[in-house]
Amino acid sequence: GRPESYTGLRSGKFFWNDEARETLSDKAIKARAPQAGELEWISPAGTRRLVAVTTTPFFDMDGNLLGSITFWRDVTERRDQQRRIEEQNAVIAQAAERADGIAHHLAGASEHLLDRIDETTRGTDHQRGRIQETATAVEEMNASVLEVARNASDAARNAELTKQSAMNGQQVTAESVNAIMKVREQARKMSESLHKLGEQAQGVGRIMNLITDIADQTNLLALNAAIEAARAGEAGRGFAVVADEVRKLAEKTMDATKEVHAAVSGIQESAGVNIRLMESAGKEVELGADLVKNAGDALAAIVKVSVETADMVRSIATAAEQQSAASEEITQAVDAVNTIAGQTAQAMGELAGTSREVADVAAELREVIGSMSSGSGPKSLA
Incomplete structure (x- = not known):
């Protein structure tokens, strides 16, 4: 609608169509300090959006509170991307854990095989004698x-x-x-x-x-x-x-x-x-x-x-x-x-x-998996 149609409305009514809802703007005015947060907002069309809200009170030259300035920023795609990255990181972490187990098993099997080969070699030498x-x-x-x-x-x-x-x-x-x-x-x-x-x-x-x-x-x-x-x-x-x-x-x-x-x-x-x-x-x-x-x-x-x-x-x-x-x-x-x-x-x-x-390759694989695991954890976005 027209901007003058919204003059005098409370922020809860304006943003949420809820006169009694306390918004970050209300909190900033009460605290006389900036407020920030992320909120889930449903558009009139029924679409779910995630918005990053930042509100700051402002004053006149004499320090009297005049109101607050609020900035809404749509972070839906960013958060969805972050969620997908976190899910991928979880899959990578699981795969890295499984690969680490396989590499550990491979290293153990290689050591066991080396022991058996050494025994077989000694037996072969004895047999030749x-x-x-x-x-x-x-x-x-x-x-x-x-x-x-x-x-x-x-x-x-x-x-x-x-x-x-x-x-x-x-x-x-x-x-x-x-x-x-x-x-x-x-x-x-x-x-x-x-x-x-x-x-x-x-x-x-x-x-x-x-x-x-x-x-x-x-x-x-x-x-x-x-x-x-x-x-x-x-x-x-x-x-x-x-x-x-x-x-x-x-x-x-x-x-x-x-x-x-x-x-x-x-x-x-x-x-x-x-x-x-x-x-x-x-x-x-x-x-x-x-x-x-x-x-x-x-x-x-x-x-x-x-x-x-x-x-x-x-x-x-x-x-x-x-x-x-x-x-x-x-x-x-x-x-x-x-x-x-x-x-x-x-x-x-x-x-x-x-x-x-094979044992050397398994050790290198474990090192790679270890470095992969240490760098694949979910990271929060600023």
């Missing part, structure tokens, strides 16, 4: 297996010789039996035949001595093989069993040889008695025939045992060669594992460096 020890042990075992294979091959050749000698002795015994049968059928040539039998018995004794020597050598080889198997540990257990069986067979051979020696001695004694006592030649010849037959049976058993011994020793040699090949493959595998362990140790070192970089 143990792998090297294993490789050395495998090489030593391989050398022992090769030695066992060579000894087994030698034992196989000796067993073959034993078999051949036993077969020869068996043949000699068969010839002795035939000779005795001829002596029994030709009593008139008893003396000559008995001498021949004595000579043949001596030949059998020499053969038995040879068989005894061979059995001693077989027993010694079996003992050496058992020692080598014991050195080989778990891998040589089966070989030790076979070597023990070879030793037992050698002892049986020696026992059988002793029996043959006893039989040959009996033949020689019987031959001497028959030479001196021609009248009892028939009975003595029969006794000699039985003894020689027993000797043939013993030699047949020796042949059988010798064949089995040769087969078993050849099997031992083959198994030792196969074990040597397997040991070589183990050596190659251990070398490959050692290489992989070295690569793993190198990768652990690189990973440790990366983890330290």
